[in-house]
Amino acid sequence: MKKFACLTLALGLTVTLAACASTSTGGSTGNELVIEGYGAEYQSIFEKEIAEPFTKKTGIRITYTAAGSASEQYASIRAASGDPGFDIAVMTSLELYQGSKDRLLAPVTVQQVPNLARVPQKLQAKTYGVGAIQDVQQVVLMYRRSLFAKPPTSWQTMWDPKYRSGTLIFNPANILGVYAMLSAAELDGGGIDDTEPGFARIKELAQYALATPQASAGAVPYMEKGTATLFPYLDGRAAIYAKTTDYDYTVPGESSYASLGSLGVPVRAKNKEAAYEFIDYWLSDEVQRRWALAYNVGPAVTGLPFPADFAAKHITTAEKLEKIKIADPETVTRNRTTWGQQWAEAVR
Template sequence: MADMKKFLCAALVLGLSASLAACTSTSPDASSGGGDVLVVAGFGAEYETLFQEHIAKPFTKKTGIQVKYRASGSGAEMYAAIRAANGEPGFDLAVMTYLELDQGQRDKLLAPVTAKQVPNMAHVPNKLLDHTHGVGAIQDVQQVSLMYSRKAFPKPPTSWDVMWDPKYRNGTLVFNPKNILGVYGLLNLADMGGGGVTNMGPGFKRNEELAKHALATPNTSAEAVPFMAKETATAFPYFDGRAAIYAKTNNYDFTIPREGTYAHLGSLGIPVGAEHKDAAYKFIDYWLSNEVQERWARAYNVGPAVTGLTFPADFAAKHITTPARLDEVKIADAATVNKHRTEWQQQWQETVR
């Protein structure tokens, strides 16, 4: 019987990633001498590195709870794993976005997350709490900035309209709405054309016009990096977190145009069938503490999810760090985005060829 169990687990490792969690222990780690274990699914690449250094390791040192991290793709992919497993995906906490929190509360597949379980939720502004739906927490705030070439723009551009300027449009990037950056790009264009999240026609019209001249139509934010390295891109939308990273290594900078922009909310959600909910609640509370919020914001180049923190003037000028700045930024209704996103992707494919 033991040999058969080993064979089945080996087969799962080789071929069935969705079932891998069943062969992955979430019980105390014998190699660490015991103690609780928290399995966290989140983003990969630099996010995983920063997470381990600034969140996971300090949390373990403080609580003794071991954090096992799984780089699992996008927020949508992580929620898909939760849904496919009917709330028992084999991990205890998922790093996602506020869009998945909306879907999770509708599907009843995410556990409650309120100030009762997570006391530091009391320090999160209502504008952010309104987008948690009682089933998660917002841990950071990004915004869609205008990334621009310092060579093309000796002074920062002040409007999204520069992307349509004949001098610059051949170097712009139009992101596919398969990536959430592409969704926000469409929303910005819709707003500029007199529409909005419930009237995307003006956005698609402007998007189609721009795509005829664009340098590329990337599917991911990472696909923009080679164009910055070659200095062929002129101006394009980009999240401020990654923009800050590449502004240090390339001849590019970023700004917020006068028309305003959209926020993107990082979130934490607990599957209803998570084995270690208590550890997950402690982890969320830790991440929302003032010390950790400030440390994470500086490390990941994002805005914090709690108020009352102080940042250097140059950092505050580029990111959402105050209640006043949070009030200025737009947050798209998650239910509307989730309802129409597939439709928008199809329409984008039809208009951008």
């Protein structure tokens, strides 16, 4: 088996964005908002497309800190008993679920965030009353263009002897690894309640795989060098590297899982009113469309106009949203540690 160590990027850059105006026009009690989220391209796009326009419109200054994964951000909230020193965390719906169980995230309702009412019920149900979903990603199959005359049509292609030596197997510590494992299990009749077929497939593939990244950023060097053949990825980052490398992406015929980008407010946050105003802003039509196009993700509000080539590769309609699978958060949360142990045993 080939094994390679994958480096995790340490992201700690903090940028403060200030407006010329000194007060909010939207009724906030303060003119400052502290947000903790992801780094790399996410941070730069967030600053340009979300933070700067919001500050210009409202006068509310945003301090943004890139602090790691969604699970790490929630761990900070838990460790601080709901007072981590920031007002909003960029997470996933899994952290919203955990925050609702722990009572460490503040309620988010349509009274506080009116635009929440425009989000489809399928997504509203995944906020558990303590946050909002601002975008929808899907797990896609990233493949090297020069190796395929046509895009691959099945997850099964990763086990093809022609391609398996260049595959990547993601650790379930990253949610991408969880969804990839579930998709593998479903190829042999398993699923979220029967994951053994998935780990059997991972064990088989691990004999040949190129690498076992801890995070999605770990795939970037293999794309830049052109050594990877195909692997699961999220469509947001996939679209970015499809523009700069020999790689493209497709949704396999077996369908896929959604990763729901979410915003949570710690229960003891200092600037809740500003946080609610910010969430409502992000759920407006103009901002939803701008963010989707900039970050290459589906919006949380369906029915917005998008170019045909964009709509073909992202979840932009109610019909596509209805078809995408959303893993049960209680099952994922309960089993994730065990799944991590099983994954480590399968790839060793």
